[in-house]
Amino acid sequence: MTAAPPEQKLSNEELLASVIADLIGDVRHVAVGNASPIPATAALLARERGGGKPYVSLLQSRKHNFFTDGGRELFDCAGQGRIDVFFLSGGEIDGEGNINLVSIGEYEHPKVRFPGSFGAAYLYYVVPKVILFRTEHSRRTLVPKVSFVSAPGTSPENVFRNGGPIALVTNRCVFSFDQTHRRFRLESVHPGHAVSEVAEHTGFAYVQPAAVPETPSPSAETLRLMRQVVAPELAEVYPQFAARIFGVRVPA
Amino acid sequence: MPQIVPTLDEALASIADGCVLAVPRENSGVAMAATRALIRRGVKRLELIALPTSSLQADLLIGAGCVALIETSAVSLGEFGPAPRFTAAVIAGSIKMKDATCPALHAAFQAAEKGVPFFPLRGLIGSDVLAHRPDWRMIDNPFGNNDPIVLLPAIKPDVALFHSPMADRAGNVWIGRQRELATMAHASAKTIVTVEKIVDGDLLADATLSAGTLPGFYVDSIAVAPRGAWPLPLPDHYAWDEKHLAEYARLAASEEGFAKYLEQYVYDRRAA
Incomplete structure (x- = not known):
């Protein structure tokens, strides 16, 4: 097995994984759903930097998955507050943090159909830090109002809820989410992208501070961990991603 | 007492037209050989319930016109993209859709296994x-x-159908840590299992094996289907057939391509 040389140029995927690892913070258990190679990279990176903390559950992995009570255990775990961070996306995401994983147009006669809500209509309520992640930052995906609410960004006070969105990470920028005012705030713009470009490609209103910093690039040590320690681990679950981004080849 | 029968068609006999059929998620052991046999038999109006999602199995059954209704949290080919026949059927309105969320399906099956409403x-x-x-x-x-x-x-299916690594001659089925398969069997009126092989001895006799065993008490019929989950994975036994799934995604993008896929991989029994 070989890994990328340290002098290789920083990729967008590495930048996003580093940003997400910082958002994860100091927690006990991070779970990652299906088809999420960048969040999985971030979770494994957070674990390396934390010397084995947090626990990381990659749902698609045989190795990084301790569940022995069937598919329900993840949700039972989350229901009790035993999962601190999860990742969700959406065919559409709106400015109030509502996400749509179902369809566009009338529900009975949709124009566009997505796969479905998966666990979102539950996990969005019970996982304290949900990080929204969408690599297509456009007016098609970041919309004024979603066509179907797979899960709402916020809930009325009497509805049991100890979780929800904390941030939205895209290929252009990082937004934080303010649950009290039900809106996103532009936190940083990735290197090579501009504040005006974010405005041009975002379909919802958000708070824009007077000065928006550039998203910090990962340190040399973070990059080394990602490329040399995390990437080979990742290859078990995401062989194509690990090969494309990190040049990791698993011998057949 | 479960019947261990020589052919898939005999094992699947109780799946009649209109059957409420429970099937597991992609990486738990999906009975794909049995699914192809159902399509060949021309089963109609299935009410398919995925615990809690489905992929190729639902897409094939829907594309082949076997499904009236599906209850699921998602249908997707994962890394291989959207499930094309599912997507087309929902947009055309040719199947009835009951959208759920994963833990809701787990919970509704648990209600059934406990016998509570x-x-x-x-x-x-x-x-x-x-x-x-x-x-x-x-x-x-x-x-x-x-x-x-x-x-x-509570969700009380007529039949649960899945694929597992092995069963013994008394019909005890080893499911390993895919515990949702036990929940599915407990909740359903009948359970049909295909297995890689039948083993000698008693799976319930050894504590290490019995912890991962579904007792034959819950099982109605079993048929041997080597590589019976192909092209989907069987945990700890074989992985996705990536090349085949990529080919499926490409062909199933159009109705003509899908018909070609059925002809080549489902109706031609030499390939199945």
């Missing part, structure tokens, strides 16, 4: 998933104060 679940409130499920109810938590919570009616 419903199970409560957090989340859901304020979502359009709930808004489009008139069969789900919201009540005020009788032990709380102004605490709305959703109740899900």
